[in-house]
Amino acid sequence: MDKLAMRDVYGETLLELGRIYENLVVLDADVSKSTKTISFAKAFPDRFFDVGIAEANLMGISAGIASTGKIVFASTFSVFASGRAYDQVRQSIAYPNRNVKIVATHCGITAGEDGAMHQAFEDIALMRSIPNMRVIAPSDGVETRKVIEKIAELPGPFYVRLARPATPVIFDESYEFKLGRGTILREGKDGVVVACGIMTYIALDAVKILLKDGIDIGVVNMSSIKPIDIGLISSLSKKYRYIFSCEDHNIIGGLGSAIAEVLPPTEARLIRIGLNDEFGDSGKFEELLKFYKLDPFSIAERIREAISNDRI
Amino acid sequence: MIYDLGRLAEIARRVRYNTLYMITKAGSGHPGGSLSAVDIMVALYFNVMRYKIEDPLWEDRDRFILSKGHACPALYAIFYELGIISREELDTLRKPGSRLQGHPDIKKLPWAEFSSGSLGQGLSFAVGVALAGKIDKKDYYTFVLIGDGESQEGQIWEAAMSARKFKLNNLIGITDRNGLQIDGETESIMPIDPLADKWRAFGWNVLEIDGHNFSQIISAIERAKESKDLPTMIIAHTIKGKGVSFMENVVDFHGKAPSQKEWELASVELGGGSIG
Ligand SMILES: Cc1ncc(C[n+]2csc(CCOP(=O)(O)OP(=O)(O)O)c2C)c(N)n1
Ligand SMILES: [Mg+2]
Numbered sequence: 001m002d003k004l005a006m007r008d009v010y011g012e013t014l015l016e017l018g019r020i021y022e023n024l025v026v027l028d029a030d031v032s033k034s035t036k037t038i039s040f041a042k043a044f045p046d047r048f049f050d051v052g053i054a055e056a057n058l059m060g061i062s063a064g065i066a067s068t069g070k071i072v073f074a075s076t077f078s079v080f081a082s083g084r085a086y087d088q089v090r091q092s093i094a095y096p097n098r099n100v101k102i103v104a105t106h107c108g109i110t111a112g113e114d115g116a117m118h119q120a121f122e123d124i125a126l127m128r129s130i131p132n133m134r135v136i137a138p139s140d141g142v143e144t145r146k147v148i149e150k151i152a153e154l155p156g157p158f159y160v161r162l163a164r165p166a167t168p169v170i171f172d173e174s175y176e177f178k179l180g181r182g183t184i185l186r187e188g189k190d191g192v193v194v195a196c197g198i199m200t201y202i203a204l205d206a207v208k209i210l211l212k213d214g215i216d217i218g219v220v221n222m223s224s225i226k227p228i229d230i231g232l233i234s235s236l237s238k239k240y241r242y243i244f245s246c247e248d249h250n251i252i253g254g255l256g257s258a259i260a261e262v263l264p265p266t267e268a269r270l271i272r273i274g275l276n277d278e279f280g281d282s283g284k285f286e287e288l289l290k291f292y293k294l295d296p297f298s299i300a301e302r303i304r305e306a307i308s309n310d311r312i
Numbered sequence: 313m314i315y316d317l318g319r320l321a322e323i324a325r326r327v328r329y330n331t332l333y334m335i336t337k338a339g340s341g342h343p344g345g346s347l348s349a350v351d352i353m354v355a356l357y358f359n360v361m362r363y364k365i366e367d368p369l370w371e372d373r374d375r376f377i378l379s380k381g382h383a384c385p386a387l388y389a390i391f392y393e394l395g396i397i398s399r400e401e402l403d404t405l406r407k408p409g410s411r412l413q414g415h416p417d418i419k420k421l422p423w424a425e426f427s428s429g430s431l432g433q434g435l436s437f438a439v440g441v442a443l444a445g446k447i448d449k450k451d452y453y454t455f456v457l458i459g460d461g462e463s464q465e466g467q468i469w470e471a472a473m474s475a476r477k478f479k480l481n482n483l484i485g486i487t488d489r490n491g492l493q494i495d496g497e498t499e500s501i502m503p504i505d506p507l508a509d510k511w512r513a514f515g516w517n518v519l520e521i522d523g524h525n526f527s528q529i530i531s532a533i534e535r536a537k538e539s540k541d542l543p544t545m546i547i548a549h550t551i552k553g554k555g556v557s558f559m560e561n562v563v564d565f566h567g568k569a570p571s572q573k574e575w576e577l578a579s580v581e582l583g584g585g586s587i588g
Contacts, residue, residue: 052502
């Protein structure tokens, strides 16, 4: 499988969009080499602004620029975009519905070796609970491109959460991202995993492991966390006895919670897989997947256990 | 611990060596800003500060807060010198479960005083610690090291105003003025000059020194301690990557580990360490 880093794709897509939209402006806070906004900075130096290490200011300035009818992309690491500048995002961007696209990289455990202080497991929760804010966690490089192109078209604020490392490509170019829609990647019989971000490809791997044991689990990519695909969740709850949400985020407030909020009264059991109300730790991304039992084998084990415990 | 200048230089050399050893071994980390801060931190731990290694939470200790937490490999190398961490632990930097996290983690390593990593927060914490010292009528000093890029955070200046208001002459800030941040030179990314004038305007006692000169570092701290009711900011002019010729003033070595080859060159320049 090919691999792409979402943030690399983001940088390339910004370049394309810069040519299409003359009113597109990009801001960063001293991490442009890491968020990859640097490629836009080089191509369009007059439309790129580095505000230095000042995330609150980043969001405030972005709101001001957007108020004059421009499309603004503001980037930094997810921990700072969502946490450090939370109030500015809420008051200056979301409340007046400003056209600011917050594209945050190094999400969740993909911040890796930098450790707890750089790993936001709460950003989906924070951003999701702000009115007007839409939250998307693309699952691969291809989807990242589609999402970035789409949000440039749509007015109003977005929070997009991107991973740091190169991860397997799931989608092909024919894929179309639709806001508020999930994608069924695989049908199953015994249950379904609803995942977002990097956990989608990991869920696909986990499901392959389970298939060898005769456990047949479907996979849905729910990159659009807000708005969420209520119709799809409702139909999943009718078809499957088990729904496993899967995210590299605290199980409080993230995708699992978003699903629980719209799950109709049902026989289906929702089991939330993610970070268990804890802070992060240093390590390479792959090491951390194992450390937090979010690697394919651990997830397969978790699903197997849930299903067999219930059968007893 | 009061070591003479010759001893300090030798310790600093080993600390630089072990800092780079750890980062190379980990395969990621921040060599530039660690190396620029080594001499300041060595002066504090081996000449200036009062503390008990075996009792990291001793009430009367002087505190050192590394606000620019990405320089923690240098802090860990100092903790190694002090016997707080072992030789084997040097190999665990940035690994899951290690006490040597990518940024200082006081839950695992209480000697670190503050879990930094989100830039701009250490000075406020230091103001609180110094203020508590006043409340409790303690005579400890609170030292805090901030980056020059870090000084772009608004919170730094909020803290600056409060330290002056509360007359925290027991608070001694040091700015690692290496002129660089991630995206380039501070003066092109977001100018902070005239830095000394800014701190003066915020009501601080300001001193400027060569941050690689031990006698200047130590005498600046002595002068800061004489301050009657002002907090002091020591602007330490430093070289990012100091001590390794091909890293000095190279912005790309902010957050890039040396390759094996680079490590071999660097280790020769640093004259070997206390490890293999
Ligand atoms: C709030 C926050 N924003 C961004 C970062 C990412 N970051 C880590 S180091 C760094 C540059 C720091 O520059 P400076 O303070 O000058 O440190 P030094 O040159 O001493 O390494 C940045 C932007 C961070 N750690 N915290
Ligand atoms: Mg600097």
